[in-house]
Structures are given as C-alpha cells and as structure tokens.
Amino acid sequence: MRLRAGDAEVTVEPKHGCRIASLRIGGTEVLRQGERYGSFVMVPWCGRTRGGRFRNGGELHQLPVNAGEHAIHGLVRGRPWRTACRDERSAAFYHDLTDPWPWPSRVTQVVELAEDGSGLTLTLGVETIGNSFPAQAGWHPWFLRNLGRGGQDVTLDFAPAWQEERGEDHLPTGRRVEPRPGPWDDCFGMPDGVDVTLTWPGELELKVASRAEWVVIYDQQDEAVCVEPQTGPPNGLNTHPRLVTPIDPLEVTTVWTWRSLV
Template identity: 70%
Template structure:
C-alpha cells in the first residue's frame, strides 16, 4: 500500500515476520498496538498505546513560555500546567506506507503559536522498531521539544503467574522534582522508584524492560533525557525526549529554518525461555 497525503481512519498496519504494528494517524499518530508473536505489549485504549509528544514534552509550567520578547499561553490541560504537546490530539496525514515502513505529517496550528511541520516515520523489522520525528519551520524560529510516551503493559497477556515487568537502567543523574511536579533545576543522585521522574543519560537513553521468561525489550535513543513513570498498576512508561519537562522554559531548543529538531528512538526485543 502506498498513499499520498491521505487520512486513514482504520489505522495503518505494518508487519515483519510475526510482529504486527498498528499506527492510528487520526488518533494523534499513536502506535495503537504492537504484537510480537501474537502477544500485545501496549496498554489499549484511545489515550494509551504509544503517542508522540510534540511540540513539547511533559509539563509546561502554567502553560506559559517565552520566545525572545514574546510570551505565549498554552491551554492548561493538566491543571495548573499544559502537558504532552498537541500532536497526540491531532489528525496526521499518511504520506507513505508499505508493508513495514510508514511516514506521517501534520502542520502546527492553534493553540501552538508558530507555523511548522512535524513528520514521524516508522520502520519495523522482526526484532526492532525504529521511529523518528522532526519539527521544521520555513518561517519564524521557535523553541520546541519532541519525544514519545509509550504505555508498556506491566503484565503480558497470558501470564498466569502475574510476573510484572522489570525496569533496568543506569542514569547519570535524576532531575529533582518539586512540589509542582516540575524539575527544580537541581541534578541529584538517582533514587529508587516508584517514579514519575526525569533522568539524564549522557551517553544516550538505554533502558531495558524484561518480562521474566517471556520477552526483553530495550528502549534506546541518542537523546540524553528520559522520563520513567511506573506509578500505575496497568502499565509502565519509558519516554525518550529531547529535553526535560518544562524545557521550553529551562532548556529551550530553537527550531530554525536551517536547523530542524530531529530525534529517533529504537525498540529492540528478544524472546526469552
């Protein structure tokens, strides 16, 4: 299947070997399903799967940010903050798709105050999924972020023993979280979970999820920021992103006509037992 600038309400299905991936462009271009050997890895539902965070990641304090001398107000959708960008709530266009690869795009618009284009691609193999995202502008420069928010099932279907996933990673630091749920700006020694916290990995994100006896999945990205969230019973989240929460204010990354924001993430897996 190959399409040109269309919208697919049924979802775009990719496959490689016994691995099946479904992307839902009309639902924020999220991965709605990832099945390996028939086993679903992602929490199901319209708010879950794995969604892109763009043009910002995590929370923006009070929904406010500045670009030079201009101040902007975003919708406060997680009071008192704005959270996770606009891309997850937008219908994307399917640019191209075949059996194992696909590309999607959408144009930035209100409530984001700047014009630009976001592109997301997927490449599936029998043992990996590589996803890329870019934010471009042909007009004004603006700060932006990009990343992903996957909801991995804590317990895989068919696990009668109730064995929960194990999270393994070695961050260089943890961003201290304030009472307002935002980083304070202090880097501290990593603390044990449960987490809803941002960590720094200076050599790139490298986090391993293990469902004992079933599957090992590695989340990797060249970016150095990752949020780990494991406070829900149903799922755990490992979120590579181009900057920390509230980064539009504390660590702005400027997108310019000659310097787009680009980020990539790879999930790779192997079967156990």
Template identity: 70%
Template sequence: MSTQLSAGGAEVTVDQENGCRISSLRIDGTELLRQGPAYGAFPMVPWCGRTENGRFRDGGTVHQLPVNHPPHAIHGFGRDAAWRRVRDTGTEAAFTYDLAEPWPYPGRVTQSVELSADALTLTMGVETYGDSFPAQAGWHPWFRRTLDGGPEARLGFAAAWQEERGADHLPTGRRIDPEPGPWDDCFGMPEGVDVTVTWPGALELRVTSRSEWVVVYDEDPEAVCVEPQSGPPNGLNTLPRLVTPVDPLEISTTWTWRRLP
C-alpha cells in the same frame, strides 16, 4: 483509519487519526502496549511533559498554551491531532502534521515508523515554515505491566543523574543521584537513552535513543512508561531548543526485543 505494518512475528498498528500513536505492538501475537484511545505510544510534540502553568517565553514574548493538565500544559498537541499518511510500504510508513493555533508558530512535524522482525524505529522531525521557535519532541509509550498474566515488568537503567522533582511535578533545576522508584521522574543519560523493560520468562525490550533525556513513569497499576525525549519537562522554559529554517529538530528511538526462555 489506521496503518498496519508487519515483519516476521511483529505487527504494528498506527492510528494516524488519533495522534499518530502506535495503538498496537504485537510480538508473536502478544500485545505489549496498554490498549485504549489515550494509551498505546503517542508522540509528544511540540513539547514534552509539563510546561509550567502553560506558559513559555520566546525572547520578549510570553505565550500561553491551553492548560490541559491543571495547573500545567502537558505532552503537546500532536497526540490529539489527525495526521496525514504520506508513505506506506508495509514495513515502513511516514506521517505529517502541521502545527497551527493554539501553537503560536507555523511548522510541520514528520513521524516515520519502521518495523523489522526484532525492532521498531521511530523518527520525528520538527521544521518551521517561518520564524525560529523553541520546541521539544519525544514519545510516551504505555507498556503493559504484565503480559498475559505473567510476572510484572522490571525496569533496568543506569542514569548519570535524576532531575529533582518539586511538589508541582516539575524539575527544580537541581540534579541528584538517581533514587529508587516508584518514578514519575526525568533522568539524564549523556551517552544516550538506554532502558530495558523485562517481562520475566516472556520478553525483553530495550529502548534506546541518541537523546540524553528520558522520563520513567511506573506509578500506574496497569503500565510502565519509558519516554525518550529531546529535553526535560518544562524544557521550553529551562532548556529551549530552537527550530530554525536551517536546523530542524530531529529525534529517534529504537525498540529492540528478544524472546526469553
């Protein structure tokens, strides 16, 4: 089962049965996302990127997550779950997913998808059913490196810093000046994420978010990834953000596009 949204020349497909991922984003008939059941643009929740050795501490308790990308746990459980559609107007839809084992805390995740003729806005919220717990949320889009055989996509952004990446692919805790790609790296943008993906002669797409963290990945020959998220990789351990009964975690991102001559 999937949900279809359309506005102007834009069409979106949400595959709620397969992690509530955006499985297709077409502009004037051109597909922007890498196709396949593991790709599209999926929500990362209740954590983003790698969690070191699948373990995180909450107070005096150490929790062990399944190690799905040895030696770490990666990208959360939401991308593998079936979500439930709770609203669909044709241009906007909302979906929910209940956190459960092996995540150690009960809670609910809500994702809304809103489409206009020149923008897609994704919003995610994480709330608890009981005790407070650390969590993260974000998105992992796989944008096609080329559109219909055209020039390769170009990435444009100005980060305040780059998280130094260790041999284990986790941030070392040291902030460095941004380095040239290729990247599988986390960057800090204190005034909000702002990254442009440009397919010369075809389309420019701008990824923005009020969050200050973004992972940029362009080591794949078929795609480039711009991942706005609420904290850095391994953030359950290094920068925990508590979800409490009165303070849920909320994050949003907007992708705007314009056609190029």
C-alpha cells in the same frame, strides 16, 4: 493501519495523533490497550510546561492549560495526521501545527519495522515554515506491566547519570540529584543516550534506545509503565530550549529492539 515484518505487527492510528496503537510480538500485545493506550507523540513540548507559559526571546506565549495549572504533552496527540507514504513494514506521516502554536510548522513521524521483525524505529522531525522557535519532541509509550500470560511483572534496568529533583508541582526544581529508587514519575539524564531495558522474566526483553539525553519513567499505575525518550526535561521550553530554525530542524529517533526469553 497495520505494518508487519517477521512475527511483529504494529498498528498506527494517523487520525488519533499518529499513535502507535498496538505492538504485537509473536502474537502477544506489548502496549496497554483501553483509554490510555499505545504510544503517543509529544510535540512541540514534552511533559508539563509551567503555567502553560514560555518565552521565545523577549516574547511571552501562553499555551492551553490542560493538566492542573500546566500545559502537558504537546498539541498533536489528539489531532489527525496525514499519510505521506507506506509499504508493508514502514510508513511516513505529517501534521501541520497551527493555532494555538504561534509559528507555522510541520511535524513528521516515520514508523519502520526491522526487516526481520526484531525491532521498531520511530523518527520525529519538527520543521519551521517561517520564524525560529523553541521546541521539544518525544514519545510516551504505555508498556504493559504484565503480558497476561501468567508470567511475572516487568522489571526496568537503566543507569542514569542523574535524576531531576521533582517539586510538589511535578516539575523539575532545577537541582540534579543521585538517582533514587522508584516508584517514579521522574525525569533522568542520560548524556550518552537513552538506554532502558524492560524485562518480562521468562517471556520477553525489550530495549528502548535513543540519542536523546532525557528519559521520563512513570510506573505509578498498576497496568503499565512508561519509558519516555525526549529531547529535554519537563518544562524544557523554559529551562532547556532547543531552537528550531529554517536551517536546523529538530530530529530525534528511538529504536525499540526485542528478543524472546521463552
């Protein structure tokens, strides 16, 4: 499914986890293509959950383990979603969570290009159909390190309040430290909201913003860098649970805006 506005074009794949498969700005692809491509949704948890286990009150739950000894990136990135509505520059989608998630619930994503094609807004919602449960939501975009037009590699600019110390198992230790230089596979706290600028010098500037207070930066691959706004840190179902209740769904938005530097 393609959405268009101004000189921007977004391709969404509802059958493949409601992934943003492509973002082309002025004809230039910004997201990585190939096996690990686009931007996928992380729900009902983000990053790794230790041992795939978490508690809801006094009850222990086991998730499928798919990253070493951990469960990673939620349950929806490979599942088909349904399209609720669409027009030329926006669309809404939903997916109903079932087994192995213990609670019947619904996830929604709204994808909307700005009218003039200068930005993209993504909004996630998680609603329970019955009982309350802890959850997280976020996005995992693969931004191209180099746009392939002979220019320089992308640079990142952000000012986090702290960095979550990463243990040998890639999970936060619970200790907050001063932000350290990359390369990163790390979670950062931004209590005033995520605000990260990607710059391809002389080509394009793209800002990732969100009222979410956590961002994971992953830049350890040659082809791409990841800037991942999310509602809690890795293993957050255990350390920073956010309860979804019948009267209080989980909602989070990220806005990507861009401008040409040519």
